[in-house]
Amino acid sequence: MPDRTPALARKPAARHLSFRHGSTGMTWCGLLGLSVLFTVPLHYLHLPAAILLGPMFAAVVLAVREIHLPIPHPAFLLAQGIVGCMIACSLQVSIFSKVMGEGPLFLGGVMCVIVLCTLIGFSLARWKVLPGSTALWGASPGAATVMTLMSQGYGADMRLVAFMQYFRAAAVAVAATVMAHGATPVMADTTTAFWSMPTSWAAFAETAGVIVAGVSLAHVVRLSAGALMLPLIVATALQDTGLLSIELPPWFLAIGYAVLGWGIGLRFTRATLRYAARAFPYIMLAIMLMLGGCGLMALALARVRHVSVLTAYLATSPGGEDTVAIIAATTPGVDMPFVMAMQTVRFVLVLFTGPFLARTLSRWVER
Template sequence: MNRLNVNNSVHWMILSLLTIIIYYPFSFFTPSSIIISILVSIIYARKIKELRLNNYVYLLSQIIIGCFIGLSINLDDIISSNIPFYFLIFISTLLIILSLIVGLLAVKSKFLPGTTGLWGMLPGAAPVMIILSEQKDAVPGLVAFIQYTRVIFVSLLASTVIILHDHAKLQENLDQNSHYGIEVILFFIAIIFFIFLTLNFLKKNLNIFLLSILYAFILNTIAPPIKVPNLILAFGFIILGWNIGFNLTTKILIAARKSFMRVFFLITVLILLCYFLSFLLIYFFNIDPLTAYLATSPGGIDSIAIISSGTSAVLPIVISFQLIRFLILLFFGEKIVNFSYKIYIKFIDPKIENKN
């Protein structure tokens, strides 16, 4: 083994140790694992230019997170929530429209390039929005910065509310979600096998993240339900966080620092608008405030599913609203962003079109 490989091994050990040491005190806030790993990798890896994640390890993290989201999707939740489907669509669509308005404010102020502000403000699962934003006119690093800044705020608010009311129940759920049985191993083997089979059969560069969501949902429907253990889930989030941190260049960090206060203001506006929608649920369906608060939270289905599971909130209602919004953005997010940006260019800022 040459000196460079030895140095890399040492750096990986130090980075892993730092992440674990810093993460452990905050492990109660499960979604914070990705945030902490981003911060650690940014701070530590700035001067370690040769430190890069293996592509297969990064793909494995996408499969893990995709499986978690796919296992969170349960159509029975929508049926058992006893809320009319049209109302689910209405609230979800309204929330997306409000997010697009806030995102267009970011585009209008021109402190973020292209469609970055739109992707950053969309309240889907943050990893999905980042992966889907890897297109022309968007900077995935800045999208990640906005998405996870919002996730931090929403997670802290939601976790604080839950800790004050449901501390014992949440801790019990986290303890229960640590089971490593043969069914978990077989589940991941099956997912990887089906993804490999699909990629080889279709001979196309398909999105592995989306495939893992699809196959996890299918297996969860036809087989006995399982949960992704906390340790495996934390590994997936940490690897994704490292990858984001490694790709946050000095240029992106400078742009993020300059735009932080404006991003903070827009995120605050978005959160207030989203939580205003929760009053509609309380008023029309007499839903308890915690459930309504989590159902309309712009944190994304991944973080909210983790936070709300095992609390006194009515999980079918929370997941129903989060799921409908997530599916809309999953299948139509790119078209929604492109259409909104084209409308913005045509009617609000035609100078952009002239430049192109």
């Protein structure tokens, strides 16, 4: 009789383990199917980072239903390295040559946007609309994916940061598209060209090597956000010296963004969504203040710089750099170098000063 009890106990355990193994495969299939279902309409609506948002929404659906599917940590780190190399593609020295000729104007315009958004984020944090330094990271004007990924390493709630960052990026995209009027039909052709662009496999292998090396080094030295920052720095340096031609095939970017989206989305819970819903009116008000403030700056910039209001607005838009770039490139009368120079300068400043500002101001919030 004493020997039968363990045997009976083991049988249900074996069945339970088998069921979980089988359900994991079905869960992955469900996650992939939902990801495609969400991504396709977002892609055709030209929303920024659609290949990240679609998988993230799909993962949120599973997470709130308490279906657990952990993403392997190495895969999540490598996905951050992919984003780092993608950012490095746009960090070209030639863009900054334009800044040197109009330094005060560029720096003044960029700093005004950063100060405005930082003050709004500080107010949200001070009023306890979002926990801790979350609002400071969420209000950062640009580098949405980077700020979302880095925020976790500094104690912020990455889920709420993602909610605030990508909702603002979508609002910026809609506002910029409305300002540009006929930009949307052209964007479709540009997006199609992106997905069908050719791939150099030799350059891709070198880029993948930089990603793996950078992520591995970040793991060894235990550098916060190093999985993203080290590949970014190394790829930028090698690209500027002509030693690397960064090649990121669309399918490779899609995989990286999907892993990031899943990693963020699966962290959501019903409690998190309830919290975000309660804070939504305040977040919406903050985003409207950002857009309105940047609109006023655009009017002043257009008068001082003698550029079109649309050019000035695209240059000062708080985030959504990829969408702004497409609109600027496909809309007649827009000064593309001016727009991208100001967007890139702000991106770099946010990238390297955002963590410092968030840490410093969070101490004031906690007092």
